[in-house]
Amino acid sequence: MTQQTASLSPETIYGELKKNGVTHVVMLPDSETNFLYLVMQADPELTLLHVAREGQSFSTAAGLAVGGGRPVILIQNTGLLESCDSLRGWGIGLKTPVVVIIGYRGWTRHGVNPPTDVANFTEPILHALGIHYFLVENDADAPRISLAFQEAAQTRRPVAVLVGDEYHGFVNR
Amino acid sequence: MFEAAEMLRIYAKYRGSAIVIPGRGARHWNRISSAASRDIPLGDPAMGGHASFAFGLALAQPKERVVLFDSEGDLLMNLGALGTIAEAAPANFYHFLMDNECYATTGGQPVPNAKNIRYADVARDMGYQRVYFFDQLEDFANNVESILAQPGPVFVHMKTVPEIENLPINQRPRWNPRTLDQVLADLKKELRVAR
Numbered sequence: 428m429t430q431q432t433a434s435l436s437p438e439t440i441y442g443e444l445k446k447n448g449v450t451h452v453v454m455l456p457d458s459e460t461n462f463l464y465l466v467m468q469a470d471p472e473l474t475l476l477h478v479a480r481e482g483q484s485f486s487t488a489a490g491l492a493v494g495g496g497r498p499v500i501l502i503q504n505t506g507l508l509e510s511c512d513s514l515r516g517w518g519i520g521l522k523t524p525v526v527v528i529i530g531y532r533g534w535t536r537h538g539v540n541p542p543t544d545v546a547n548f549t550e551p552i553l554h555a556l557g558i559h560y561f562l563v564e565n566d567a568d569a570p571r572i573s574l575a576f577q578e579a580a581q582t583r584r585p586v587a588v589l590v591g592d593e594y595h596g597f598v599n600r
Numbered sequence: 601m602f603e604a605a606e607m608l609r610i611y612a613k614y615r616g617s618a619i620v621i622p623g624r625g626a627r628h629w630n631r632i633s634s635a636a637s638r639d640i641p642l643g644d645p646a647m648g649g650h651a652s653f654a655f656g657l658a659l660a661q662p663k664e665r666v667v668l669f670d671s672e673g674d675l676l677m678n679l680g681a682l683g684t685i686a687e688a689a690p691a692n693f694y695h696f697l698m699d700n701e702c703y704a705t706t707g708g709q710p711v712p713n714a715k716n717i718r719y720a721d722v723a724r725d726m727g728y729q730r731v732y733f734f735d736q737l738e739d740f741a742n743n744v745e746s747i748l749a750q751p752g753p754v755f756v757h758m759k760t761v762p763e764i765e766n767l768p769i770n771q772r773p774r775w776n777p778r779t780l781d782q783v784l785a786d787l788k789k790e791l792r793v794a795r
C-alpha cells in the first residue's frame with residue numbers, strides 16, 4: 428500500500444478554476460470542499476449558485492453553457508448518484524461541456540470499504556454513464572483539472588474530477 | 601382552468617424579443633411563435649430540470665428576457681430550485697407555471713396533492729418577490745402585460761386544462777420540426793455564443 432503524504436490545497440483547485448475561465452460555480456457544499464468554498468466566496472468575479480439537490484446542478488449548468496457562461500459543478504459523490512438522470516439528460520443530452528468536481532467521500536486508496544460505502548459506487552456509476560474522469564489527490568495532480576476542462580470543451584460532454592483527498596487548511600495565509 | 605394554447609396566444613402578443621422555453625407547451629408554441637430562433641423547445645431532457653435550465657440561461661444572458669413555461673410535475677421534482685432562483689434573483693427571468701394537476705403525458709395520473717398546492721405561495725415563501733395566480737383566462741389576459749413590465753424573478757401560477765396522452769410514445773405525432781441540436785445551434789447563433 429502506498430502511503431499518501433502530499434495534500435491538496437483549496438487554493439490550487441481555485442487557481443485551476445480561474446485559469447480555465449470559470450464564471451459560475453454550481454454547488455452543493457460538503458465537508459470535502461468547505462475550504463475551497465471560502466476561497467471562492469471571496470472572489471467577486473465568481474458567481475456561486477447554491478443548489479438544493481445535486482441533480483439541479485446539471486440543468487443549471489446546461490442553461491449557463493447554452494448562454495455562453497463557463498460553469499463548473501462542485502458536488503460530492505453521494506450527489507453524483509442522486510444526479511444520474513439529470514447528468515444523462517441535461518449533461519450528456521444537451522452536450523454540456525462542463526467539468527464536475529466530485530468530492531470522493533470514502534476514497535481510501537486501498538479499496539477497503541464497508542459494502543454500502545458510496546466510494547464503492549462512484550467509479551462504476553461514472554463508467555456506466557460513459558463519463559471520463561481524472562483523479563486528483565494532491566497539488567501535483569492539479570494540472571489534471573485543466574485537462575478535464577480541455578476534454579469537456581473538445582468532446583462537448585461532462586468530464587469529472589474525483590477529489591480523493593479532503594482539502595486541507597490554507598497554505599498561503 | 602383554461603387552455604394552455606389560448607394562454608400562449610395571449611402571451612405571444614407581449615413577447616417582444618424574449619427567449620422562450622415553452623416546456624410542455626411547446627407543441628402549441630411551435631405554431632404560435634414567430635421567432636423560432638429565440639424559442640427553446642427542449643422536449644424532456646430529464647424531468648425536473650426546466651426551471652434550473654432557464655435560470656442558468658437567464659444568468660448567462662442578463663440582457664435578454666428569459667421566459668419559462670414550466671409545469672407542476674416538473675417543478676415538484678425539483679422544488680428546491682425555487683430557492684436557488686430566488687437567491688440569485690435574476691431580473692430578466694419570468695417563470696410561468698402551467699398546472700394541470702396531473703402527469704398528462706403518461707395518461708393523466710394526479711401529481712401529489714394535485715388540487716391543493718398553492719404554487720404561487722410556495723414561490724413567494726421561497727423568496728420570489730412577485731407572484732401571481734390565475735384560474736381564469738380573462739384575468740390572465742388583463743394582467744400579463746403589467747406582469748411582464750415588472751423586473752423578475754416573477755412567478756405566475758396558472759391552472760390549465762390537462763391534455764392527456766395515452767398513445768404509446770412511439771405512436772405520438774412529432775411536434776418539434778427541429779432536433780435538439782438544431783434548437784441549441786439556432787439559439788447560440790442568435791445570441792452570438794461561440795462555444
